[in-house]
Amino acid sequence: MEACPPLEVMEEAPQRSNDPLERRAIERVRNGDRGAYDYLVSKYIKRVVSIAWNIVRNPHDAEDLAQEAFVKAFENIGRFRTGEPFGPWIYRIVTNLALDVLKHRSRFRHEELTSAEPAARRDAADLRATSDEIADRVDRALESLPEMQRVVARLSLVEDFDHSEIAKMMKLSEGTVRSHLSLARKKLREELADLYD
Amino acid sequence: MTDDPFFDRLRNDAVRLRYDGDAMMVTRVTARVRERITAPPTVSLFLARWLRPVAVSLSAVALAGCISVALLERSAAEASMETLSANSMEISMAGDIYRVGE
Numbered sequence: 001m002e003a004c005p006p007l008e009v010m011e012e013a014p015q016r017s018n019d020p021l022e023r024r025a026i027e028r029v030r031n032g033d034r035g036a037y038d039y040l041v042s043k044y045i046k047r048v049v050s051i052a053w054n055i056v057r058n059p060h061d062a063e064d065l066a067q068e069a070f071v072k073a074f075e076n077i078g079r080f081r082t083g084e085p086f087g088p089w090i091y092r093i094v095t096n097l098a099l100d101v102l103k104h105r106s107r108f109r110h111e112e113l114t115s116a117e118p119a120a121r122r123d124a125a126d127l128r129a130t131s132d133e134i135a136d137r138v139d140r141a142l143e144s145l146p147e148m149q150r151v152v153a154r155l156s157l158v159e160d161f162d163h164s165e166i167a168k169m170m171k172l173s174e175g176t177v178r179s180h181l182s183l184a185r186k187k188l189r190e191e192l193a194d195l196y197d
Numbered sequence: 198m199t200d201d202p203f204f205d206r207l208r209n210d211a212v213r214l215r216y217d218g219d220a221m222m223v224t225r226v227t228a229r230v231r232e233r234i235t236a237p238p239t240v241s242l243f244l245a246r247w248l249r250p251v252a253v254s255l256s257a258v259a260l261a262g263c264i265s266v267a268l269l270e271r272s273a274a275e276a277s278m279e280t281l282s283a284n285s286m287e288i289s290m291a292g293d294i295y296r297v298g299e
Contacts (some may be wrong), residue, residue, distance in 0.1 A: 059218075182284065
């Protein structure tokens with residue numbers, strides 16, 4: 001499973017990390033201080049699990065994927081360019097891992113948590129998120145979308161990534177992302193017309 | 198934000214669908230990651246780490262060798278065909294002479 005994204009993408013548009021603690025932690029990890037990795041894990045863990053959860057829709061899988069993503073990032077930290085933000089990199093890794101899980105599921109026709117059993121296997125945090133009726137409607141509308149539209153729409157609407165970030169995370173062109181999002185928007189508008197129109 | 202009010206309002210509600218794991222989740226995953234990255238590599242992992250690139254390199258060399266041999270054999274066969282067609286051969290049988298290759 002090739003889930004560690006190439007760094008060339010990051011080299012195209014170099015960004016600078018604004019967090020000196022993060023830069024220092026990465027430097028220390030590169031110098032062999034494994035304990036310094038805790039800072040990076042604790043800083044990004046919630047967002048990474050949320051991204052995974054929004055793709056695979058299963059809290060247990062999401063945690064496993066987050067764990068796997070952090071281990072992969074650690075193993076490849078030597079390739080990481082000093083000074084760049086760690087976030088986009090770990091987000092891409094976890095997105096790729098989660099998309100691999102989706103491919104695996106569709107290949108074996110394995111049905112995980114779907115909208116058919118909305119709250120049965122969700123934990124307290126999830127229930128809190130969807131307890132609101134509107135959020136629940138939005139959640140169900142998003143789940144009714146075809147797979148790629150669903151993933152792109154969730155990364156855009158729920159995780160608030162822009163087109164170029166989603167394109168890099170999913171290894172798609174920005175045009176494809178826009179196209180998926182446009183189709184998703186049309187369906188969501190039909191589905192949620194009574195809520196927003 | 199977009200120029201589409203529908204999407205902006207939808208986004209405001211959708212943000213609430215973020216998975217906001219509790220402190221236990223954070224502790225659990227952090228501990229698992231720490232355990233994975235600090236655990237000494239097992240023999241199989243150690244071997245896999247070294248053998249994988251070696252196996253890839255050997256495969257690449259073997260593939261290049263196969264392609265080279267195939268190309269050499271092909272050019273040798275073409276050369277012998279050219280030689281055969283360029284040189285005629287005379288066969289005499291029962292007083293008659295037959296020419297082959299012209």
